[in-house]
Amino acid sequence: MASDRETLLSMGFDPARVDWALRATNGRGLQPAMDHLLAHEGEAVPASGGGSTAGASTTGVDEDEEADVAELGINAGGAEAKSIKCSICDKTFRNTALANFHAEKSGHDQFEESTDEIKPLTEDEKREKLAELREKMAAKRALKTEQDIQEAKEKEKIRRKQGNDMNKIKEELKAKEIIKEAQQRRQDKIDDAKARAAIRTQIEADKKARAEKAAREKALREGRPIVDALPAASSTAPPATPAASSSGAVSGKDFKDTRLQIRLASGGTPYVTTLPSDSTLHDVAEYVAAQTLSVSVDTVSFAQHFPRKTFTRAEFGKTLKELGLTPSAVGRTCVVSFYR
Structure with a gap:
């Protein structure tokens, strides 16, 4: 017959x-x-000398006190007290x-x-108790495993949601950056x-001033009178007709x-x-490329409907x-078509 220690060891409990x-x-x-193993499952194992002390403090009674209790039971009721009974649920304990x-x-x-x-457990009762204990431990492990799986699923959902939100934010920032860069390039151009137009205007003004200065110096050297070019040009120009003035004003408007x-x-x-x-x-x-976000500038071509014209690269x-x-x-609206 296996001892209690061997039985507990066969159940997988730690020897200590x-x-x-x-x-x-x-x-x-x-x-x-x-019952003691289950009650103190998560506690540290005390030293060998303190084990008996812990046992004594847990039970709250040693062998001499048990003898005293037994003697008191005999003296009080005329019979020896062999167990302790719960008055609420009628369970008895050894x-x-x-x-x-x-x-x-x-x-x-x-x-x-x-x-x-309370009679000691028979071999069949020990096996039944052992099987019951193993079922409880297996159920506890299965519940813990299920909880871990559920927790892992929740964490994965949170991680995926955070990843999707981050990708969406990145795409929005990228789209805004593309539009901003296109607007900046357009503004730079x-x-x-x-x-360049201001420089060209300044160059033309400088050339005209140098030409006028050269003409004045030449006239002084030759002893000719200095004539202002603008009044002369305006005086010699034929008067413009009303129709011509109106047409020129429209065509020359900037x-x-x-x-x-x-x-x-x-x-x-x-x-x-x-x-x-x-x-x-x-x-x-x-x-157009900034607005559609689906094409490159190199793939865009334009055609005007009226008058019909296709623009080349x-x-x-x-x-x-x-x-x-x-x-x-x-x-007036210029209608331009876009082709990919």
Whole structure:
């Protein structure tokens, strides 16, 4: 017949914990030892010398005190007290340690001595108890495993949601950055065009001033009178007719902005925008690419419906004014189609 220690070891308990349980229960049997192992599962195993002390403090009674209790039971009731009974649930316990454990678990606080003797477990009862204990441990492990799996799933959901949110934020930032860069390039080109125009104007003014100065110096050297070029030119010019003046005013008017209506070849709502007349057709392509976010500037081509015309890649460097897209009257709309 296997001893209680061998039985507990075969159940998979640690030898040190088995020895502790047997010492703490004073070798009262398999059931008290198993109850002690379950009750102190997460606690550290005390030293060998402190095991008996812990057992004594847990039970709250040593062998001499048990003898005194037994003697008191005999003297009081005329019969020997062989167990402790819970007055609330009528469960009987072999010793005070098991009764204290029951009180901690159930909250019951009314106990009395009993003459009922708790017989030791038979081999069949030990096997049944062992099987029951193994089922409880297996159920506990399965529950812990299920909880771990569920917790891992929740963490994975949170991680995926955070990843999707981060990707969405990155895409939005990238789209805004593309639009911002396109607008900055367009503004830089406009500023460069304005700067070049100002330089050309200054160069022409300097050339004219030098020419006038040279003419004055030559006239002084030759002893001829100095004649102002502008009054002479204006005096010799024929008077302009009203029709010619009106036509010249319209054709020579400088429109600073051009209003464009850009329609995609694939359909959909057209884009309407206003760009400076000094902007190039390449600037318009960058605007379209920034709005659609699905094409490159190199894949954009334009065609004008009326008068019908298809613009070549060589014309992408020309301004809207040079291409004749600048309106000749306020409110004129230039319709431009987009092809991928």
